[in-house]
Amino acid sequence: xxxxxxxxxxxxxxxxxxxxxxxxxxxxxxxxxxxxxxxxxxxxxxxxxxxxxxxxxxxxxxxxxxxxxxxxxxxxxxxxxxxxxxxxxxxxxxxxxxxxxxxxxxxxxxxxxxxxxxxxxxxxxxxxxxxxxxxxxxxxxxxxxxxxxxxxxxxxxxxxxxxxxxxxxxxxxxxxxxxxxxxxxxxxxxxxxxxxxxxxxxxxxxxxxxxxxxxxxxxxxxxxxxxxxxxxxxxxxxxxxxxxxxxxxxxxxxxxxxxxxx
DNA sequence: CATCTGATGTGCT
DNA sequence: GCACATCAGATGA
Numbered sequence: 001x002x003x004x005x006x007x008x009x010x011x012x013x014x015x016x017x018x019x020x021x022x023x024x025x026x027x028x029x030x031x032x033x034x035x036x037x038x039x040x041x042x043x044x045x046x047x048x049x050x051x052x053x054x055x056x057x058x059x060x061x062x063x064x065x066x067x068x069x070x071x072x073x074x075x076x077x078x079x080x081x082x083x084x085x086x087x088x089x090x091x092x093x094x095x096x097x098x099x100x101x102x103x104x105x106x107x108x109x110x111x112x113x114x115x116x117x118x119x120x121x122x123x124x125x126x127x128x129x130x131x132x133x134x135x136x137x138x139x140x141x142x143x144x145x146x147x148x149x150x151x152x153x154x155x156x157x158x159x160x161x162x163x164x165x166x167x168x169x170x171x172x173x174x175x176x177x178x179x180x181x182x183x184x185x186x187x188x189x190x191x192x193x194x195x196x197x198x199x200x201x202x203x204x205x206x207x208x209x210x211x212x213x214x215x216x217x218x219x220x221x222x223x224x225x226x227x228x229x230x231x232x233x234x235x236x237x238x239x240x241x242x243x244x245x246x247x248x249x250x251x252x253x254x255x256x257x258x259x260x261x262x
Numbered sequence: 263c264a265t266c267t268g269a270t271g272t273g274c275t
Numbered sequence: 276g277c278a279c280a281t282c283a284g285a286t287g288a
Contacts, residue, residue: 083280092280103273121270123281138280175281218280 042201046193049112049128053135056111056128057082057232061206065142067181068197075150075181077142077171078203081233081240083216085127087134090230092222095134106189107136114198116178116188123175126183128192140217140231142171143239144180151180173241210235214247 044063049056060079067075085093085107094104094117106115107129115127115136127136144151144167151170157179171177178184183198192200213229220226233240235251 085280094280101274117280118272119279120281121272121279123270125280127280140280173281216280221278222280 044193044200044202046110046112046191048200049193050131051111053084053086053130053132053137054230056130057084057137057230058208058211059205060128060137060139060200061211061232061234062203064145064201064203065139065177065181066199066201067183069150069182073147073150075147076145077147077151077177077181078145079139079141080143080237081139081141081231083138083140083232084130084230085136085138086230087132090222091225092216092219093134093136095136098134100134104134107134109189110191112191112193114187114190114192114195116183116185118185119175124178124184125174126178126187138174139177140174141233141237141239141241142177142180143168143237144170154182155179168239172239176241206234209251212244212247212251214244217242 048059051059060082062078064076064078069075085095087093087095087107088098090096093107095107100108103117104115106113107127109129111128111130113129115129116124117127119125125138127138129136148167148170152165155165155170155176169176171180181198187198190198192198212233212235214231215227215229216231229247233243235248
């Protein structure tokens with residue numbers, strides 16, 4: 001574990017124990033199982049998701065996605081890359097032109113609703129509905145925090161398995177993270193603010209200075225929308241799917257998140 | 263590092 | 276029928 005990551009972990013622990021205290025005080029008189037505290041203390045609430053698409057895509061950076069497996073094991077990874085898909089006018093969005101079908105209905109649902117769709121027959125991508133009609137945020141890359149072995153196992157599926165994956169290869173792509181977290185179509189339509197098996201917990205806020213904004217990936221067909229800066233990632237992160245050095249250099253910040261390869 | 267290609271099947275036209 | 280918000284492996288520099 002690098003010094004950097006240790007520092008981040010410490011920051012998290014501080015935040016977590018703070019919130020723990022607050023919740024404990026709030027529920028002092030209630031005799032609710034401690035399990036309840038475990039789940040509610042860190043979970044980001046419904047109101048967190050109720051913001052405009054671009055704001056949400058940026059606020060996701062630094063937050064932690066948690067997945068509870070059937071056996072109780074919890075996987076954790078920090079969101080480091082997202083994309084905004086706006087409503088009707090966005091030619092790259094599944095909701096372009098106000099299109100609304102059975103497949104993309106979740107994009108129009110309550111902010112925080114998960115939209116999972118299958119792509120190229122074999123992969124899944126996970127989005128979260130935001131404020132705005134037909135708007136959603138695509139999760140593109142995560143930095144693994146807890147559960148490396150499980151993620152590696154879920155990811156070994158259709159590959160050679162000749163060489164073990166590096167940590168940074170576990171979740172550096174929208175479908176890779178779905179594999180690593182074992183997220184499939186059954187997660188479609190669930191609510192991140194209340195679901196038992198998946199949720200977001202407070203990590204840290206990434207300052208605007210440390211966010212790279214650039215073009216989205218894989219939407220070359222979208223005309224003028226192809227080059228709009230609707231992809232966001234933490235500057236310097238080694239866990240991002242595709243880095244854009246040009247865009248990184250135009251971000252006015254001295255600090256980066258460079259880390260050694262693993 | 264960059265670029266290319268095959269895999270694969272659902273949802274929409 | 277065809278397009279597709281991808282990935283892994285191969286190849287060349």
